[in-house]
Amino acid sequence: MLGIIGKNIIHRPFRNGALILAFAFIAASLFSGQYLLHGASESIEIGVARMGADLIVVPERYRMEAMNIILRGEPSTFFFDASTIDRVASVEGVERVAPNLYIASLTASCCDVPVQLIAYDPERDFTLGPWLAESQKRPLEKDDIIVGSRIMGDIGTPLKFYGHSFNIAQRMEPAGMGVDCSIFMSFDDAFVMAAESPEKAVQPLLLPEEKVSAVLVKVKDVKETEKVAASIEESVPKVRVLTPSNLLSRISGQLTSTTGFLDLAAFFATLISIPLIALVSIMAANERRREIGVLRALGATRGIIFRLILGESVIIAGIGAVIGVVTSWGVLILFQDYISMMVQIPLIMPRTTTLTGGAGIALALTIGIGGIAALYPAIHYSRMEPYDAMRSGDL
Amino acid sequence: MIEARELQKVYLNGQKEIRPLDGIDFTCEKGEFVLVTGRSGSGKTTFLNVLGGLTLPTAGSVKIAGRDLLALTDNERSLLRSEMMGFVFQFPGLMAPLTVMENVLLPATLMGKARKEAEAREILDLLGLLPKADSYPTQLSGGELKRTAIARALINNPSLIFADEPTADLDSRTECEVMELFHGLHEKGTTIIMITHTPELSSFATRVLVMDGGKLVESSH
Numbered sequence: 258m259l260g261i262i263g264k265n266i267i268h269r270p271f272r273n274g275a276l277i278l279a280f281a282f283i284a285a286s287l288f289s290g291q292y293l294l295h296g297a298s299e300s301i302e303i304g305v306a307r308m309g310a311d312l313i314v315v316p317e318r319y320r321m322e323a324m325n326i327i328l329r330g331e332p333s334t335f336f337f338d339a340s341t342i343d344r345v346a347s348v349e350g351v352e353r354v355a356p357n358l359y360i361a362s363l364t365a366s367c368c369d370v371p372v373q374l375i376a377y378d379p380e381r382d383f384t385l386g387p388w389l390a391e392s393q394k395r396p397l398e399k400d401d402i403i404v405g406s407r408i409m410g411d412i413g414t415p416l417k418f419y420g421h422s423f424n425i426a427q428r429m430e431p432a433g434m435g436v437d438c439s440i441f442m443s444f445d446d447a448f449v450m451a452a453e454s455p456e457k458a459v460q461p462l463l464l465p466e467e468k469v470s471a472v473l474v475k476v477k478d479v480k481e482t483e484k485v486a487a488s489i490e491e492s493v494p495k496v497r498v499l500t501p502s503n504l505l506s507r508i509s510g511q512l513t514s515t516t517g518f519l520d521l522a523a524f525f526a527t528l529i530s531i532p533l534i535a536l537v538s539i540m541a542a543n544e545r546r547r548e549i550g551v552l553r554a555l556g557a558t559r560g561i562i563f564r565l566i567l568g569e570s571v572i573i574a575g576i577g578a579v580i581g582v583v584t585s586w587g588v589l590i591l592f593q594d595y596i597s598m599m600v601q602i603p604l605i606m607p608r609t610t611t612l613t614g615g616a617g618i619a620l621a622l623t624i625g626i627g628g629i630a631a632l633y634p635a636i637h638y639s640r641m642e643p644y645d646a647m648r649s650g651d652l
Numbered sequence: 653m654i655e656a657r658e659l660q661k662v663y664l665n666g667q668k669e670i671r672p673l674d675g676i677d678f679t680c681e682k683g684e685f686v687l688v689t690g691r692s693g694s695g696k697t698t699f700l701n702v703l704g705g706l707t708l709p710t711a712g713s714v715k716i717a718g719r720d721l722l723a724l725t726d727n728e729r730s731l732l733r734s735e736m737m738g739f740v741f742q743f744p745g746l747m748a749p750l751t752v753m754e755n756v757l758l759p760a761t762l763m764g765k766a767r768k769e770a771e772a773r774e775i776l777d778l779l780g781l782l783p784k785a786d787s788y789p790t791q792l793s794g795g796e797l798k799r800t801a802i803a804r805a806l807i808n809n810p811s812l813i814f815a816d817e818p819t820a821d822l823d824s825r826t827e828c829e830v831m832e833l834f835h836g837l838h839e840k841g842t843t844i845i846m847i848t849h850t851p852e853l854s855s856f857a858t859r860v861l862v863m864d865g866g867k868l869v870e871s872s873h
Contacts, residue, residue: 258759258761258762260754261747261749261750261758261761264746264747264750265747265749267749268748268749275718296654425855475788521736547743547745548747550706551741551747552758553706553730553760554706554735554739554741554745555733555758555759555762555804556705556730556731556733556734556735556759556762556763556808557730557762558726558727558730558731559726559727559730560727561762642706642707642708643701643706643707644698644706644707645700645707647706647741647745
C-alpha cells in the first residue's frame with residue numbers, strides 16, 4: 258500500500274509540492290519557536306552562571322546600559338565613585354565585592370564594530386578567577402586579555418585597543434550573552450592603555466582615577482540575595498542593583514514577546530492551513546472518486562480506502578515536516594547571531610537533546626495536522642458505496 | 653450461482669423518483685455467459701452493479717454462490733468481490749501512476765496477497781500486453797487500456813466476471829479480440845454477465861436478456 262501512496266504523491270507533483278511547502282512552513286514555525294525558546298533559556302542559564310556574581314551594583318542612571326552590556330555586549334562607558342565599593346562591602350549580608358570598569362573600545366582589528374572592554378581587579382575578582390583556574394594553563398601576565406567567543410583571533414594573537422597592544426591569552430565558551438562580545442583585561446593594563454592613548458590612539462581614552470563602572474557582589478547567603486539587593490539600594494545613594502532574577506525577567510519579557518509572536522504565527526498558520534489542507538484533500542479525493550470506486554470494486558475494504566487517503570496526507574505532511582525542520586534548523590544555526598541581534602535576545606544553539614525533542618514535537622504536530630486535515634475526506638469517501646463513487650469523477 | 657429476487661432500486665432526483673430496477677427476478681447458473689442489452693437508461697448498469705454488490709438494492713435480495721449480499725457486512729462483500737468476482741467497466745479505470753503490471757496486480761496488492769507476478773505475466777502474455785508491462789496507462793491505446801482492465805479482472809482467478817460494455821469505443825478488430833478472450837474464459841467455466849449495445853455479440857452468449865424501464869422484458873437462449 259505504501260508503494261501505491263508513494264506513486265500517487267509523485268503523480269501529482271505540483272499540488273503535492275505545494276502541500277509539502279505548506280507543511281514545511283508549519284513545521285518550521287513550530288521548530289523555530291522551540292529553538293528560540295530553548296536557545297534563549299539555555300543562553301540565560303549559562304550567562305547568569307558565567308556572571309559569577311550574585312549582584313551587580315551600577316550607577317542609577319546607567320541601569321539600562323549596564324543590562325545591555327551584560328545581556329548583549331552593547332558597548333558603553335560610565336562610572337561612579339570608587340568609594341561605592343567600600344559602602345557596598347559594608348552592607349549587611351555582603352561577603353565579597355569586586356570592581357569592574359566598562360570601556361567601549363574604538364574599532365579594532367578583531368571586530369567590525371566597537372566591543373566592550375571590561376577591566377577587572379585580579380586581586381579582588383571572584384568571577385573570572387574561578388573560571389580561569391579550571392581552564393587557564395598559566396597565570397595571566399601583563400597585557401594578557403581574555404576574549405569572548407565571538408571575538409576573532411587565536412590564542413596568542415595580538416590585538417590593539419586605543420593603540421595599546423594586547424595578547425589573547427584565553428577564550429571563553431559561547432554563552433549567547435554580552436560576555437561573548439566582551440574583552441577582559443586587568444585594571445593596571447586598562448590604565449596603561451588609557452595613559453598611552455593620547456599618543457597612540459586616534460581618540461584618547463579618559464579613565465578617571467577613583468572611579469569604577471560596577472561593583473560585583475557575592476552575598477553570604479544566596480537565599481538572601483533579593484534582601485541584600487534592597488539593603489544596598491537603601492543604604493548606598495544613586496545606585497541600582499542588578500540581580501539574576503531581574504536580568505532574567507528583562508530577557509523573559511523580550512523572549513515572551515518573540516516566542517509569543519512565533520507561537521501566534523504557528524497558531525494562525527495551523528488555523529488557516531488545516532481547513533485549506535482539508536479542502537485540498539477533499540478536492541483531491543473528489544477528483545479520484547471513480548478511482549476509489551474502482552478500488553472498492555476490486556476488493557478494497559473501507560479501511561483500505563481510509564488508510565490510502567489518510568496515509569497520503571500523513572506522508573505529505575511528514576515530508577513537509579522534515580524539510581521544514583531541517584531547513585529552519587540550518588537557517589537558525591547559520592543566522593543565529595543575526596537573529597539574536599534582530600529580536601534582541603541572547604541566543605545559543607540549544608543542547609542536542611533539547612533540539613531533538615523540539616524537532617520531534619514539530620514533526621509530530623505537523624504530521625498530526627496532516628492527519629486531521631485528511632480525516633473528513635478519508636471517512637467520507639471510504640464510506641461511499643463503490644457504485645456511487647464511480648458514477649462521477651475522473652480517472 | 654446468482655439468484656436475484658424482486659430487485660428494486662430507487663433514486664430520488666429532487667422530487668422525482670427514478671427506478672432503474674423495478675422488480676427484477678433473475679437466476680444465473682454456473683458457467684453461463686449472459687448478455688444484457690437494452691436502451692440507454694434502461695437500468696443495465698445498475699442491474700450489473702447490484703448483482704456485483706457495488707450498490708445495494710432498495711428492496712429484494714441477491715445471492716451469490718448461496719450467500720445473501722444484504723446479510724453480509726461491507727467488509728465481507730469486499731472480500732467476496734476480491735475472491736470470486738472480476739469487474740470490467742465501460743471506462744478502463746486504471747490508476748494513472750501505476751504501470752500496466754502494477755495495475756494488473758492491484759487487486760492482489762490491495763488484499764495483501766502474495767505477489768502474483770508470474771500469473772500476471774501469463775495473463776498479459778495471453779492478452780498480447782507483455783511488451784507493455786512497464787508502460788503507463790497514458791502510453792496505451794484504447795484497446796490496450798481495455799485489455800489491461802480485463803487482465804486486472806482476471807488476476808484473482810474469478811469464477812464470476814461482470815463486464816459493462818467492454819467493447820465500447822473499440823474498433824472491430826479489437827472488439828473481436830476482446831470477445832474471443834471472454835469466449836475463452838467462458839469455455840474454461842467462468843460465469844460471465846456482460847452488458848452490450850451490440851446485438852451481433854449474442855453469438856458468444858448462452859442467454860440474452862433485454863431490459864427496459866428497469867425490468868427484464870425478454871430472455872432468449
